[in-house]
Amino acid sequence: MILALGLAACALAASAPAQAPEIPEAWPDGAKGWPKPDWMELTAKRLDKAREARPPGPEIALLHAKATDLLERARRSTDNQFRFERLIAAVNSLLDAADRIAWARKVERTPQDKDFWGAGFVLQGCYFRVRQAEYFATLTEDNKSEQYVTLARSLYQQGRGAYDAREYQRARLLGDASSLIVFSLECIAQATIPDPHIYR
Amino acid sequence: MRFPAPVSFRAQAFIIGAASLAVVALAALIVRDVVFTTEAKLLGDALRRCETACRELASQVRERAAYAGDPLEQLPRQALEISLKGISSTVLQAFPGIKGGMYLPAEDAVSGYAYPTAEEEPEARPGLSGMETDFIRTLAARAGAADAMVSGSDWENRDLIVGAAVRSGGMVLWTLRRVPVLRYPLIGTHRWWLIALGFSTLLGVGGIVSIWYRLHSGVRSIQKGLRRLEDDFSFRLPSVRGDLGRVARDINLMAERRMALEQKLRQQDRLAALGKVVSGVAHEVRNPLNSIKLTLQLLERRLKKGVAASTEVAECLEEIDRLDLIVGRLLAFGRPVMTHRHVQDIAPVVSQAVKMVHEPMQKKEVRIDLDLPRGELRADVDAPQIVQVLINLLLNAIDASPREGVVTVRAGAEGGRVSIRVADGGSRLVLFTPSPYDQESGSPAPETRIPERPRVNDGLLACARECRSLAEALDASLVDMNTGMLQVAEKQRKVDPTFSLNAKYRVHPDVYGHFVMAFLFLKAQNAPAVVSVSP
Numbered sequence: 001m002i003l004a005l006g007l008a009a010c011a012l013a014a015s016a017p018a019q020a021p022e023i024p025e026a027w028p029d030g031a032k033g034w035p036k037p038d039w040m041e042l043t044a045k046r047l048d049k050a051r052e053a054r055p056p057g058p059e060i061a062l063l064h065a066k067a068t069d070l071l072e073r074a075r076r077s078t079d080n081q082f083r084f085e086r087l088i089a090a091v092n093s094l095l096d097a098a099d100r101i102a103w104a105r106k107v108e109r110t111p112q113d114k115d116f117w118g119a120g121f122v123l124q125g126c127y128f129r130v131r132q133a134e135y136f137a138t139l140t141e142d143n144k145s146e147q148y149v150t151l152a153r154s155l156y157q158q159g160r161g162a163y164d165a166r167e168y169q170r171a172r173l174l175g176d177a178s179s180l181i182v183f184s185l186e187c188i189a190q191a192t193i194p195d196p197h198i199y200r
Numbered sequence: 201m202r203f204p205a206p207v208s209f210r211a212q213a214f215i216i217g218a219a220s221l222a223v224v225a226l227a228a229l230i231v232r233d234v235v236f237t238t239e240a241k242l243l244g245d246a247l248r249r250c251e252t253a254c255r256e257l258a259s260q261v262r263e264r265a266a267y268a269g270d271p272l273e274q275l276p277r278q279a280l281e282i283s284l285k286g287i288s289s290t291v292l293q294a295f296p297g298i299k300g301g302m303y304l305p306a307e308d309a310v311s312g313y314a315y316p317t318a319e320e321e322p323e324a325r326p327g328l329s330g331m332e333t334d335f336i337r338t339l340a341a342r343a344g345a346a347d348a349m350v351s352g353s354d355w356e357n358r359d360l361i362v363g364a365a366v367r368s369g370g371m372v373l374w375t376l377r378r379v380p381v382l383r384y385p386l387i388g389t390h391r392w393w394l395i396a397l398g399f400s401t402l403l404g405v406g407g408i409v410s411i412w413y414r415l416h417s418g419v420r421s422i423q424k425g426l427r428r429l430e431d432d433f434s435f436r437l438p439s440v441r442g443d444l445g446r447v448a449r450d451i452n453l454m455a456e457r458r459m460a461l462e463q464k465l466r467q468q469d470r471l472a473a474l475g476k477v478v479s480g481v482a483h484e485v486r487n488p489l490n491s492i493k494l495t496l497q498l499l500e501r502r503l504k505k506g507v508a509a510s511t512e513v514a515e516c517l518e519e520i521d522r523l524d525l526i527v528g529r530l531l532a533f534g535r536p537v538m539t540h541r542h543v544q545d546i547a548p549v550v551s552q553a554v555k556m557v558h559e560p561m562q563k564k565e566v567r568i569d570l571d572l573p574r575g576e577l578r579a580d581v582d583a584p585q586i587v588q589v590l591i592n593l594l595l596n597a598i599d600a601s602p603r604e605g606v607v608t609v610r611a612g613a614e615g616g617r618v619s620i621r622v623a624d625g626g627s628r629l630v631l632f633t634p635s636p637y638d639q640e641s642g643s644p645a646p647e648t649r650i651p652e653r654p655r656v657n658d659g660l661l662a663c664a665r666e667c668r669s670l671a672e673a674l675d676a677s678l679v680d681m682n683t684g685m686l687q688v689a690e691k692q693r694k695v696d697p698t699f700s701l702n703a704k705y706r707v708h709p710d711v712y713g714h715f716v717m718a719f720l721f722l723k724a725q726n727a728p729a730v731v732s733v734s735p
Binding site for chain 2: 082086089093125128129131132135136139176179180182183186189190193
């Protein structure tokens with residue numbers, strides 16, 4: 001699901017012109033084809049590929065490091081299907097966030113006339129998601145989970161700065177990155193459930 | 201002086217009662233209006249807040265789904281609650297007092313959250329009552345059917361429960377706000393003040409009714425007293441406190457003045473009557489004086505002739521006694537009444553009167569049976585006058601009683617008044633036939649009488665007959681002086697035809713007597729010898 005989501009984001013980024021962007025469609029339903037039996041392998045390949053790209057910036061490096069740790073935890077949790085899936089989803093979400101940060105760095109920083117990207121709406125939701133991250137961080141068993149919250153808040157603020165500078169595409173990408181980190185944190189919190197007795 | 205328009209006591213009571221009820225009803229209406237207005241405002245405010253919070257919850261869920269791609273309702277229950285609790289913690293923080301959560305129709309499960317979260321404030325767990333859970337189920341059913349936001353409210357005891365729900369995928373998001381003690385907020389929060397207010401209102405209405413009743417009864421008492429005062433000047437209104445007491449005191453003062461004025465007027469009337477009596481009595485006094493004068497002239501001539509007789513002197517003394525009696529009566533009539541009236545015990549008064557008649561009582565060997573009450577028997581009387589009255593009554597009773605008889609004196613209270621009864625065992629009525637003193641002397645022979653002109657003898661005989669018949673009818677004693685004395689006179693006249701029981705110079709109201717009387721009267725008045733000459 002997350003992989004498909006990331007691919008869709010990449011396709012969207014590739015097709016989006018700088019000056020005449022299209023309004024993005026809703027994110028594809030990640031539940032389609034979920035779960036895939038080989039997604040551990042796919043996720044590992046995606047992580048390796050991202051590392052090899054070596055995008056600049058400490059945020060991306062932090063996200064790759066966190067993704068590596070989570071993937072290792074997922075590998076050790078193959079006996080618990082739910083936990084395994086949640087951790088894989090968290091890794092892919094972090095990689096999606098890293099892609100959006102790298103993409104935001106590449107976007108031309110020119111003021112735009114209109115918010116074709118819906119950056120304002122995304123940032124509004126991002127504000128609440130960042131606040132939810134504080135709650136999710138309390139549930140994780142990671143004593144460094146505050147780093148997720150700090151990074152998400154930082155990206156949200158960068159997105160607001162870009163919005164104020166009328167760099168709406170960049171603002172949208174940063175906001176998405178922030179929300180994806182929060183989702184990753186949510187997945188990590190859900191992975192702490194020892195034995196989910198109901199599974200749909 | 202001008203009085204306000206008269207209003208009856210019943211009308212006053214009605215007005216006062218209606219005004220009191222109107223005040224109470226107005227206060228109740230105001231309180232009810234305030235309560236209902238507050239309730240409506242709070243209800244509307246709570247509904248708006250619940251709908252806004254619910255809308256925000258749904259928005260956050262959609263926002264989360266945009267990045268997750270996994271529908272929340274497909275997650276395990278624990279994971280779902282983690283996600284939704286995170287969302288709720290941000291949304292409900294902006295809506296204090298509002299609970300929020302989700303309802304899973306497939307499991308008929310209700311989960312609820314509130315801010316602060318249970319982790320921050322353990323005691324702030326959003327416990328849902330059974331009523332609230334049912335209310336959420338109802339709202340969720342409506343939201344599922346309508347596929348739109350629905351809201352509603354319900355009561356649980358005195359609390360108002362307001363909620364909103366909206367369908368989000370396979371679950372229903374809901375928010376709920378409980379407004380405590382809204383149905384009877386005054387009763388709930390100011391119960392003792394309300395009880396005190398109600399008690400004060402009842403006390404006030406009771407006071408008004410009491411004042412009205414006291415005023416009504418007081419005025420009725422004064423009316424009764426005034427009616428009694430019309431017949432009994434000695435009656436006084438009872439002394440009470442307050443305004444009516446002042447009115448009663450003024451009425452009593454007025455009655456005192458009226459009684460004093462009445463006595464003064466009686467005295468004046470008595471003096472005026474006395475003047476009339478004196479002029480009338482002058483004639484009565486002059487007769488004995490003339491008689492004395494004539495007797496003294498006769499005595500003077502007899503003394504000159506050397507023939508003195510004691511009968512003339514006795515006649516003079518008799519006439520002088522008669523004069524004394526007349527003058528005494530006049531003095532008694534003109535004497536002003538000395539009032540020593542005050543409230544006192546009756547028993548000493550009666551006892552004093554009984555002591556005063558001790559001597560005649562012993563003479564006739566009459567016994568007085570005195571029946572007095574054990575306690576005090578108080579009455580507003582003039583003791584000397586009552587004693588005099590009782591003495592007269594007792595003397596009459598003793599006189600009327602046979603020897604060794606019993607006179608009963610009984611005092612007691614009857615119908616709010618004091619009564620003293622004097623009863624004797626003798627005859628209650630003694631009738632005297634007319635004296636033949638005026639009857640038998642100088643009467644012309646029956647053959648010389650003119651039938652159509654009745655004479656005084658005819659009247660006296662008729663009166664004697666009437667007395668006899670009355671004595672028989674009334675069972676009264678009769679002293680028949682007429683028959684016996686006529687028999688004596690008739691017997692003596694057989695010996696001496698000129699015999700008469702009457703005194704020599706007695707003037708008789710007969711044809712001749714009238715002339716003699718006129719002569720003596722004119723002579724006493726120093727009238728001229730000739731007063732008229734017939735033509």
